Amino acid sequence: MREETPPLARRRARAMRRAPTDAERALWYALRDRRMQSVKFRRQAPVGPYIADFLCVEHRLIVEADGDQHAQGARDDVRDAWLARAGYRVLRFGNRDILRERDSVLATIAAACGLPW
Numbered sequence: 001m002r003e004e005t006p007p008l009a010r011r012r013a014r015a016m017r018r019a020p021t022d023a024e025r026a027l028w029y030a031l032r033d034r035r036m037q038s039v040k041f042r043r044q045a046p047v048g049p050y051i052a053d054f055l056c057v058e059h060r061l062i063v064e065a066d067g068d069q070h071a072q073g074a075r076d077d078v079r080d081a082w083l084a085r086a087g088y089r090v091l092r093f094g095n096r097d098i099l100r101e102r103d104s105v106l107a108t109i110a111a112a113c114g115l116p117w
Contacts, residue, residue: 012051013044013045013046013051017043017044020043020044021065021067021095022095022099023065023067023093023095023096023098023099024043024053024065026098026099026102027053027054027063027065027093027098027102027105028043028054030102030106031043031054031063031109036106036109036110036115037110037113037115039056039058039059039110039113039115040056040057040058041054041055041056041063042054042055042056042057047062047083047086047088048082048083048086049082050079050082050083052064052083052088053065056113059089059112059113059114060087060088060089061088061089061090061091061109061112061113062083062088062089062090062091063090063091063093063109064090064091064092064093065093065095065098066092066093066094066095067094067095076092089112091108091109091112093105093108
């Protein structure tokens, strides 16, 4: 996977890991260190030319924490189509949902991995 990742994407991913949003920080706390039923997630992981907020390679699942800028979604549609062609499923959650309804968000992620919650 690294071979097809542009060096600029890797540098940008590192920078994004250093400055997470509040929602990304809260979700990462729940997903990191295999805290969600032993499922491994990576944070701000390059996937091809894109950077996934959270990536589970085992289940080919990408979880995105979206702010208000994603409301229009035209660029996200192109990105999601590329990721789907690469074999990934993308789940998108609004930052407000992550911060206010975290258990529901985690239950949805667990279900996407085929796990009980």
